Amino acid sequence: MVAPESPLDDIGRFDLSLSTVDTESAVSQVEKLLDDGVAPVTVLSDVIVAAQAKVGQRWQRGEWTVAQEHAATAVAIAATEAVGRYARRVPVTRGHVLVTCAEREWHALPATIIGYAMRSGGWDVTLLGASAARSRLTQHLHDVGPDAVAVSCSVLGALPATRRFIEASAAAGIPVIVGGPAFSYDPLRALALGATAWAPDVRQAVVALNDLPAVIPPALPLPVAPAAEQADLDRNRRRLVAAVDALWSVTAGDTATGPATLDSLRAVAGDVVKQSLNAVSAALITNDPRAVAYTAEWVEQVLTARGADTRAVVELGEVLARVLGAYPLAHDLVDRHWARSTIL
Amino acid sequence: MLGRARLRADLAGELTAELSGSLNLRRTRLRIFGLLQPRFAEWVMLALPDGRPGGVVLHGGTDARVTSTATLDPDQDSGLGRVLRTGVTALFRSATDAELDQTVPHPALRAAAAGLFPADVLALALVARGATIGALVVLRGPGRRFEAEDVALAEQIAGRAAMALDSARIYEERSHVASVLQAGLRPPTLPSIPDARVSARFRAAAEHMEIGGDFYDVHGSGDDWLLTLGDVCGKGVEAAVLTGRTRQSIRTAAYFDRSPAKVLEALNSVLYDADSERFVTVVCARLRPEPGGEHATVDLAVAGHPSPLIVRAGGEVEQVEITGMATGILPGVRYKEVSVRIQRGDTLLMFTDGVDEARGEDGYYGMDRLLRLLSAYAGAGPEIVCEAVEQDVVEYLDGRTHDDIALLALACGR
Numbered sequence: 001m002v003a004p005e006s007p008l009d010d011i012g013r014f015d016l017s018l019s020t021v022d023t024e025s026a027v028s029q030v031e032k033l034l035d036d037g038v039a040p041v042t043v044l045s046d047v048i049v050a051a052q053a054k055v056g057q058r059w060q061r062g063e064w065t066v067a068q069e070h071a072a073t074a075v076a077i078a079a080t081e082a083v084g085r086y087a088r089r090v091p092v093t094r095g096h097v098l099v100t101c102a103e104r105e106w107h108a109l110p111a112t113i114i115g116y117a118m119r120s121g122g123w124d125v126t127l128l129g130a131s132a133a134r135s136r137l138t139q140h141l142h143d144v145g146p147d148a149v150a151v152s153c154s155v156l157g158a159l160p161a162t163r164r165f166i167e168a169s170a171a172a173g174i175p176v177i178v179g180g181p182a183f184s185y186d187p188l189r190a191l192a193l194g195a196t197a198w199a200p201d202v203r204q205a206v207v208a209l210n211d212l213p214a215v216i217p218p219a220l221p222l223p224v225a226p227a228a229e230q231a232d233l234d235r236n237r238r239r240l241v242a243a244v245d246a247l248w249s250v251t252a253g254d255t256a257t258g259p260a261t262l263d264s265l266r267a268v269a270g271d272v273v274k275q276s277l278n279a280v281s282a283a284l285i286t287n288d289p290r291a292v293a294y295t296a297e298w299v300e301q302v303l304t305a306r307g308a309d310t311r312a313v314v315e316l317g318e319v320l321a322r323v324l325g326a327y328p329l330a331h332d333l334v335d336r337h338w339a340r341s342t343i344l
Numbered sequence: 345m346l347g348r349a350r351l352r353a354d355l356a357g358e359l360t361a362e363l364s365g366s367l368n369l370r371r372t373r374l375r376i377f378g379l380l381q382p383r384f385a386e387w388v389m390l391a392l393p394d395g396r397p398g399g400v401v402l403h404g405g406t407d408a409r410v411t412s413t414a415t416l417d418p419d420q421d422s423g424l425g426r427v428l429r430t431g432v433t434a435l436f437r438s439a440t441d442a443e444l445d446q447t448v449p450h451p452a453l454r455a456a457a458a459g460l461f462p463a464d465v466l467a468l469a470l471v472a473r474g475a476t477i478g479a480l481v482v483l484r485g486p487g488r489r490f491e492a493e494d495v496a497l498a499e500q501i502a503g504r505a506a507m508a509l510d511s512a513r514i515y516e517e518r519s520h521v522a523s524v525l526q527a528g529l530r531p532p533t534l535p536s537i538p539d540a541r542v543s544a545r546f547r548a549a550a551e552h553m554e555i556g557g558d559f560y561d562v563h564g565s566g567d568d569w570l571l572t573l574g575d576v577c578g579k580g581v582e583a584a585v586l587t588g589r590t591r592q593s594i595r596t597a598a599y600f601d602r603s604p605a606k607v608l609e610a611l612n613s614v615l616y617d618a619d620s621e622r623f624v625t626v627v628c629a630r631l632r633p634e635p636g637g638e639h640a641t642v643d644l645a646v647a648g649h650p651s652p653l654i655v656r657a658g659g660e661v662e663q664v665e666i667t668g669m670a671t672g673i674l675p676g677v678r679y680k681e682v683s684v685r686i687q688r689g690d691t692l693l694m695f696t697d698g699v700d701e702a703r704g705e706d707g708y709y710g711m712d713r714l715l716r717l718l719s720a721y722a723g724a725g726p727e728i729v730c731e732a733v734e735q736d737v738v739e740y741l742d743g744r745t746h747d748d749i750a751l752l753a754l755a756c757g758r
Contacts, residue, residue: 215377
């Protein structure tokens, strides 16, 4: 009998497979763990999610290019599918869950991981994939009649569509469990959007399924003024992005019509502008100004890692406030919560 | 008294809004339990005939999610059987054991109900569209009688519930037919190919239908594979039916000759002879990866379809030079074939016009935008390339309607 190895060794080895883009090694490691009797949810949560978090941090710190991040993610997807093949052998003993990403959420991997974790917990699972149309969700709600809907949300820009998914599910009486980085570290945003439950991680998501009510009432309407302002921001999104791009020194004066490389400061800055406006929208509908403050911190890390000056972050806050002048609540959010820590 | 009056008013109000919220039979049942239990009654059971002689499916009791079955005695003219036969409500005040036996034909359910005794048992017929589709049985525990107003409300509830259940049943039957037929028309699961990687995406114009006029398919074995992607003119169900036939014709043709040009010639003849008004555009690729996956040979033929793009590892993007007429228009068409070589790090992408002809605020998405995007994703591999193109096109659309979008990408190596 060999002494069990530390899970840290497994993470280290798996991480190396991601870094070296060694799909075969990643898949065989995962399969070995499962063959050794490690629970699928443990492999998903303690190995794949843990390693994937590092991948994101490396990009954020500018240590990895977008291509490296993508290549590593493709390996993680292959490893997750391997767990899926094991999870599907578990007999279905519980209800049916629809696992999905709302429109504008393109990170399908976290939803897939959640889906396979639930499947290995005895739930029947239907995965709708990245950026599912609301009409598709509704069709499945009627056709499948699931016991629960699980919405994975990584980016703030998908929170408004996630709210519409919650409304659609609640209208059919179906409880909704949400999770992902866009919901931050506590249930505040989830509850503000009318979700039935919030899960901080993969394991908790599976556990939370057991405690959901069979039927829930329709979602209460969001507070009128911030919801209306968010809808206006959404309608004018392209114009607002263009206005910020034109005024902010990092993006201004650029005539290229698209990114030549995905790692240029220009390409990253373009994303930063969109994310910042998404953060304001998210803060409006969730009544959580931390969305703005956290995004400012994230922007600072992403930009300074790529050679920009901290002052660019402060300047972006000023530009946002100016462009959002006609939107009093949004303007106030930026004014009060953008980049407090970075003001010189 | 005021409390009871308010409960009755609340229930009547919620009934309309909530029972119409789902077309799903099981969710509608859970909804009915959610409305009634425990506010209106402690114990609620739905009895729905299941098509067997005397057979009923019993839902609920104390737990809404529990389902069991029973067979009613055809000679019994009382209790549940009578309600189902006559469509007339029966109320048993402080029901006797015998009355409970006749109304709740299942030992476990009966035991749970008896725990509430002495209780009023109310059995209501569910009548929808002129037929009795089942019965709703409710129990109130000691000290909570069914007053005349309660019975009137229960009948109103039963009427609404019956209509909702019957609509959901009709929907479920149609939806079952549709989903079985649909399953055969959905894009297939991709096989795993030794020394090569493939990835695909499909987004239907009618996204909730999950089927449409674009299609792709991958079949073969060992070191010889056939990949096809195409577009049936038109969209929706009618187009999807023809994609099914097209895929099948291609598979059969490839069984006799795996040359892409020959496959397209056979497909053209089959579709032309079928006398259909519709034509089909196709790109057909025969992939032969070399052992180890450093290189692969790809033979290509196209029929009225944009030719594939090759994203080289270094970032150059080239469109394969080959043309051919759409299938199903003229008899006896001959197709040209071209052979290209891809190396590790290159990605070959087949796509439908739902990509370049996607219309956003600035007009068509266009080939230039696609080429620029692909150049930035050089070396990223089929999964990431498909994901990037799908995301960029859908974000460009920004919620506007679109045609079917299909992508199929391949690369050599693992």
